[in-house]
Amino acid sequence: MVGKILLPYLGGVPAVWTICMLFFQFALLAGYVYAEKSVRYLGCQRQSILHLLLMTGAFTLLPLDINTSGAGAAVNSPTGWLIARLAGSIGILFFMISANAPLLQRYYSETGQNDSADPYFLYAASNVGSLLALLLYPFAFEPLLRLSQQRVLWSALYVVQTLLVLTCCMLLWKNSGKNKAGAVAANALNGAPARSAESEVSAAGNCESISCKANQVDCSSGVADIDAFIESLAKEEQQEELRAHDHTRPTWKTAFYWCLLGFVPCSAMLSVTTHMATDIASAPMLWVIPLALYLVSFIMVFARGDYWRRIRWERYMFPMVVLAMMFYKFRIVERTWLTIPLHLLAMFLVCMYFHGRLAADRPPVAQLNSYFVWMSAGGILGGIFNGLLAPMMFSTQSEYILTLLAAAFLCSFMATSYYDPEYTLARRIVVCALFMSFLLLPGWLKEENLSKLLSESGMFMTFMSLLLIYVFNSFRKAAAPLLIIIALTAFLQSSADPRLVLVDRSFFGILRVTRLANDGEVVDPDLKIEGVKDIFYCLSHGTTLHGVERKVDNMRMSYPLAYYAREGPVGSVFRVGQINRAFKNIGIVGLGCGTLAWYGRAWQSFDFFEIDPKVVEIATNPDYFTFLHNSKASIRHIIGDARVSLQNVPDNFYDLLIIDAYSSDAVPVHLMTLEAVELYRAKIKHDGLLLFHISSRFFKLSPVLKRICDELEIASLRSFDDPSTYSTRYDWYDFDQLCRSDWIAAGNPQHLESLKLYARWDEVAPASGYSLWTDDYANLLQVYLWR
Structure with missing residues (x-):
């Protein structure tokens, strides 16, 4: 909804969607950091009160209003203008909403339910809600409601969400107090240490443990004295837990691993979004498909049970990634109805593989908030790479190819081999010689139409790669050199295309100036004129043709x-x-x-x-x-x-x-x-x-x-x-x-x-x-x- 409101002021370009995604990822990270720090230093009980106060205070920003002042100067600094409008309108509200997912999981872990030790299934539930909102918007809200009505509805839903969070907090206060009191009472009466699952590590080395104090209780003094003492013990236990959290932070190696697993699928999703928006239409309705698949992958891998996490997604992901690169770079097939589903399938498999590894590596509850912070940081880096760095670094959508390469590389070295036989030097030599022969093939044959030959050899290399990966499972480590050769060939194909005169990129998209004929050659044989060299220059924006000019000598008019x-x-x-x-x-x-x-x-x-x-x-x-x-x-x-x-x-x-x-x-x-x-x-x-x-x-x-x-x-x-x-x-x-x-x-x-x-x-x-x-x-x- 917010993207649709701001889209008109920047010409309805795909980059608006990317920058909006980047902003909301930053807000999401900020919400996760707030959740992690506040729980660490306040504990769930007091933090829940703070969170409710902040959510209620945000009511002053309702109803939602988007400030579009300064739109005339937006073209001079479109990224800055867009981010400023987002921050000034929905930034604080989304910050509060984003913190709910990790906080509610953390609250649930304190309720003492049978499955409270593994509350990650609630993350799948939150993504189900996001998916429903994403799909309902273009097919229900957008066709049926005006933007003014949508803003009012969104504001009302924010109020409803605050009331639901209040309900969850009341359950936390009720169940957490009972569970802690019961545990401490039992330990006090039985002379056993009073420790929660999270504080067990730190409390083991503490000579002033709660159990020592519990043994000093005179049970005959009455229930009232026991209740008062239990309440004080609960407060001390909470402090012990907070100190214990300092020993449960993830290592930098683990944090980097989580960040990397979050970066690749997010970058793939944004790259495919830009590709689709360029090839189809400038409308939010058509941009939701990659994001929907991205959310579906989270729902599947974080759901109860491990069925989806046990599937070897790398077996399906790797060949689809290679095919997607070939179809994108070599333009093997120009049919949109075939190429778009292919890229979406490749992106979905990338998300399933990397999100599956993220879900399989989820930590204990004590590290839950840190886990989501680093996962979100990976998404932020993906947004920065696609939304800010790529337009400055590349004149084409090279970030898509690089993301697919990164996915295939990481898949090659992280996935376990199915038979894992010895990877001998002889096999390495055979594989590299085979790949190098494909790279040198154009020079050997001295083909004049290098572009066409590279496309054909690229297709052949694609199917050879699938053969090597599927038939010779031991060649898993050969995937990296294979992809290097394919990528080099693809970029050589682009630079060798004699029709391409200029490629330039801005915030608003990729522009190409192309020649439709070489010097001395003409498109229509009926137009041959002695001594005249006929060339047609065309300007395209993505796949949209913006004009054609016939470039001839001064003797004839264009x-x-x-x-x-x-x-x-x-x-x-x-x-x-x-x-x-x-x-x-x-x-x-x-x-x-x-x-x-x-x-x-x-x-x-x-x-x-x-x-x-x-x-x-x-x-x-x-x-x-x-x-x-x-x-x-x-x-x-x-x-x-x-x-x-x-x-x-x-x-x-x-x-x-x-x-x-x-x-x-x-x-x-x-x-x-x-x-x-x-x-x-x-x-x-x-x-x-x-x-x-x-x-x-x-x-x-x-x-x-x-x-x-x-x-x-x-x-x-x-x-x-x-x-x-x-x-x-x-x-x-x-x-x-x-x-x-x-x-x-x-x-x-x-x-x-x-x-x-x-x-x-x-x-x-x-x-x-x-x-x-x-x-x-x-x-x-x-x-x-x-x-």
Whole structure:
């Protein structure tokens, strides 16, 4: 919910989800540290009172309110702005909630129940609650409740949780007092030492033990004196337990081991989340799957019984990790329906293996809080690595490959061999020689298309690795050199790809500039011209194509391609705008490679609103794209979120406002709400026009805009463009570089009538059955293309 509220101010990018996860992990760690320290020095009885007071004091922060001030400057320091908003709104509340899991387990261990010595099953129960909330939000809360209602509901649930914690504390006070009093009384009357399970170690060496004092009791003095003495003994015993805790802290080696086991699955989960969000859509609804699997792994391994912990997950994890690396790096199969489940399965098996080892190594109750602190510290390091370090260190999503490599390495050296025969030198030589032959294969064959050959050899190496691991179990230790060779080959494949011109990365995603043909080669044989070298440059953000330019010599002009063909919808709009020079001031939300600047004339002014400064750097570099450089219009770049930046533009300023920020697979919902369209209409003149680019592989967006336009009483038309239906094929176009596109025009009826008469624009289908999207409510499930 909080991520959805803040998502609009940073363009709906996957990194927002990663930073939110990182913040909540820090808050979780802080809550665990608070639980560990407070119980250590106060004991469960007094600590429970403190915890209740703090939870009740947090009521002053309710109802939940997210402060979004300073959103205009968010683009300059998106990470800092996002963390500040999270800390100032939900930070303290989540801090208190996060401490409940270890504290309630610790409280339960003091109740004297039959299973109180192993309360870790309660951690599985807490993750069941987290999983239910995670799944209910996109399928129940988000479609049915507005954001304002969700905030009120969350605040009410916080109050309910506080009351439930109060109930648990009352049971603690009741049962813990009875158990301790009964134990001390029995020991006092029988002359036996009064020790709890946790204080047994420290009390053994204490000459002033509680048992010594218990023997001094005169039982004939009456029950009242015994009760008073028992109460004093209980207090002394509690102090003995607190001192005993100092001797039950984990060693640094154990703490590092717990931290490492927490780091790898968390990093894998965040890496897969970024990969999915880049390849599918910018919506929290679709980002919950990796986190759900992450929680399921905790539930399974910490549940009562050891069935899931006894499974040898490494046998399944290792081959799936290798396959995931091959599919991700070599792009063996481009089908999303196959690759996404493969990566999710690999991530789940990584989580099951490492979380299973964590659960198997869980310590006694005395170290419970420390155990969760170090586990959470590992998650923090995973969040820092993926959310902060990786974007600065890597220009691609290399953190995913590195995480999978780390998982496979640790699996190779931590897992026990099934037969464990001697790993002889001869076997090492055979294995290394086999792997090196694959690495040197391209040089031996002198294949011109190195990229293709490396991909094929990578596939072969993958299946060979599975053969070695499954058939020769003794080759377990060969997994590490095998993975080194595969990783090196994968990175060589990337660097050897002659089509890749530039790879750059920012907070907002990964940008690639790719050549679709080499010098001297052309895509379409019909376009061969003597002495002309034809190259097509394309800009992509993740898997979303943002524009294509034909790079030729100065003898021929470059024309707009991709979604922006002159014969397409956008070309027809600009032709209408040429009449009487109707479109003088033009605003464009979303820069891409600047293709729309091609339509600019000397008497026109173009304002491009772009949230990612890296996109502006690439689009304005004539070595990559020349649309902006060669445009005759006056060009201005406004960096920042469009809705925030447009508020600084005077009303009735633009003749034409183009919204081109949710093409292909990215859907920033905040740019397609009732309030957003009202803002757009306020910024265009009374006879102006709005143009929406709504092409999407996963969402049917035309009913959303139709519903909004009907609500605002704005006339609208739609044009779905398919270049294969063009009646004329022009010699300056390569039709393989034109894309199907979907556009909606809204505004001045006179302009719309011209589009309807002289171009392929039609009425938009009625959308009476669709919800009205507002800043407070949007239903993505309703427009998802279930296919």
